Amino acid sequence: MLAMNYRGPFRIRADRDKPVPQIQHPFDAIVRVTRSLICGSDLHLYHGMVPDTRVGMTFGHEFTGIVEEVGSGVQKLKVGDRVLVPFNIACGTCPFCKQELYGNCHESNPEATAVGGFFGYAHIAGGYDGGQAEYVRVPYADVSPTIIPEGMDIEDAVLLTDVVPTGYQAAEMGGIRKGDTVVVFGAGPVGIMAARCAWLFGAGRVIVIDHLDYRLEFVKKYAYCEAYNFKEMDDPVVFLKKQTDWFGADVCIDAVGCDAAGSAMQTITGKKLLLQAGSATALHWAINSVKKGGIVSVIGVYGPPFNLVPMGSLMNKGITLRTNQASVKRLLPKLIDHVMAGRLNPKGIITHRLPLEEISDAYHIFSAKRDNCIKPLLIPPRAAMA
Numbered sequence: 407m408l409a410m411n412y413r414g415p416f417r418i419r420a421d422r423d424k425p426v427p428q429i430q431h432p433f434d435a436i437v438r439v440t441r442s443l444i445c446g447s448d449l450h451l452y453h454g455m456v457p458d459t460r461v462g463m464t465f466g467h468e469f470t471g472i473v474e475e476v477g478s479g480v481q482k483l484k485v486g487d488r489v490l491v492p493f494n495i496a497c498g499t500c501p502f503c504k505q506e507l508y509g510n511c512h513e514s515n516p517e518a519t520a521v522g523g524f525f526g527y528a529h530i531a532g533g534y535d536g537g538q539a540e541y542v543r544v545p546y547a548d549v550s551p552t553i554i555p556e557g558m559d560i561e562d563a564v565l566l567t568d569v570v571p572t573g574y575q576a577a578e579m580g581g582i583r584k585g586d587t588v589v590v591f592g593a594g595p596v597g598i599m600a601a602r603c604a605w606l607f608g609a610g611r612v613i614v615i616d617h618l619d620y621r622l623e624f625v626k627k628y629a630y631c632e633a634y635n636f637k638e639m640d641d642p643v644v645f646l647k648k649q650t651d652w653f654g655a656d657v658c659i660d661a662v663g664c665d666a667a668g669s670a671m672q673t674i675t676g677k678k679l680l681l682q683a684g685s686a687t688a689l690h691w692a693i694n695s696v697k698k699g700g701i702v703s704v705i706g707v708y709g710p711p712f713n714l715v716p717m718g719s720l721m722n723k724g725i726t727l728r729t730n731q732a733s734v735k736r737l738l739p740k741l742i743d744h745v746m747a748g749r750l751n752p753k754g755i756i757t758h759r760l761p762l763e764e765i766s767d768a769y770h771i772f773s774a775k776r777d778n779c780i781k782p783l784l785i786p787p788r789a790a791m792a
């Protein structure tokens with residue numbers, strides 16, 4: 407089948423000779439992909455920043471598809487069902503799944519000391535092949551895959567597998583109270599969705615920070631917020647303090663993660679010398695610009711080793727730090743309602759639609775932030791039969 411093939415940092419291609427996945431366990435399903443997306447988390451892999459990313463892997467953890475085959479133990483899903491498949495692979499029965507911490511499943515990842523299994527990620531997340539392909543093996547098929555509701559646009563459905571719940575959870579972890587000032591670092595798909603969702607929790611003011619003008623312009627319109635370029639500031643922390651009566655924001659959201667720009671020291675130690683797990687620049691800014699007693703919500707991804715974070719500021723300001731991978735299955739019912747009722751318009755962030763064959767270009771455009779790219783969608787050759 408046609409599938410994305412990782413060859414090493416900044417080197418991926420579409421190959422035609424990957425074997426079609428087979429049922430390996432009674433709870434598996436094989437899904438024929440109809441749409442998939444590239445995520446900012448894929449860029450961490452693409453940039454060679456995630457340990458144990460193996461050559462030959464197929465990435466992709468945001469996809470919709472049609473059930474092609476089911477294992478003997480699968481009871482809910484049927485051949486022919488049109489499904490959206492959350493990025494977390496969750497068993498549904500371990501103590502963490504029972505608490506709806508589906509991103510922290512203890513069964514789906516052999517390295518399960520922290521994160522659960524994901525589709526199309528490094529072997530630290532279980533090493534499952536992903537959805538930037540024509541077919542995917544979906545374990546625990548009765549747990550997370552969700553039938554696409556009648557009348558829902560497939561482009562909205564595919565964004566419900568990650569970006570929408572992730573942005574929503576970023577806002578939720580911020581514990582936003584009515585009238586709060588919320589600062590979101592990062593105007594990528596996740597930051598854009600976090601800014602949009604902050605209003606659903608009652609925010610009174612939403613400010614987004616990035617250094618890409620086209621994304622700042624986009625988020626202003628899409629999420630009805632203020633947006634500022636940190637390259638035009640002497641110091642983003644001082645700028646934000648000034649914006650918030652010198653107290654600081656009530657809530658700061660890091661929607662950037664370990665690939666952050668903006669600090670030479672962080673870039674050299676985190677991205678060039680790999681002395682820490684990527685650069686934590688946005689995290690520093692979030693901790694330093696939130697008010698005393700405020701909440702910092704970290705949805706941007708950091709790897710397992712460690713980062714240099716200002717513990718003294720966290721402690722002495724009495725900051726609450728909340729972070730996790732999104733728990734997609736937990737949030738889906740609510741978010742499907744928001745989309746069906748028109749309160750959220752996920753597909754509005756898709757800027758590029760490319761055939762799967764052109765995946766190498768799609769990664770390049772998204773990674774280099776070319777051509778005003780916000781979110782690229784991939785369409786496999788047989789998707790037309792959907």
Ligand SMILES: NC(=O)c1ccc[n+]([C@@H]2O[C@H](COP(=O)([O-])OP(=O)(O)OC[C@H]3O[C@@H](n4cnc5c(N)ncnc54)[C@H](O)[C@@H]3O)[C@@H](O)[C@H]2O)c1
Binds near residue numbers: 731
């Ligand atoms: N926790 C989860 O479940 C989850 C799920 C999906 C994605 N993520 C993570 O969310 C993050 C964002 O994903 P995305 O798809 O929006 O990625 P993206 O790369 O498209 O966007 C990141 C944005 O951050 C901006 N940026 C860089 N340095 C910055 C800084 N210091 N301050 C402010 N902005 C800065 C970039 O210009 C870019 O626009 C990534 O780390 C991704 O891995 C987490």
Ligand SMILES: [Zn+2]
Binds near residue numbers: 445447568
């Ligand atoms: Zn993702």
Ligand SMILES: [Zn+2]
Binds near residue numbers: 496497503512513514
């Ligand atoms: Zn589990």
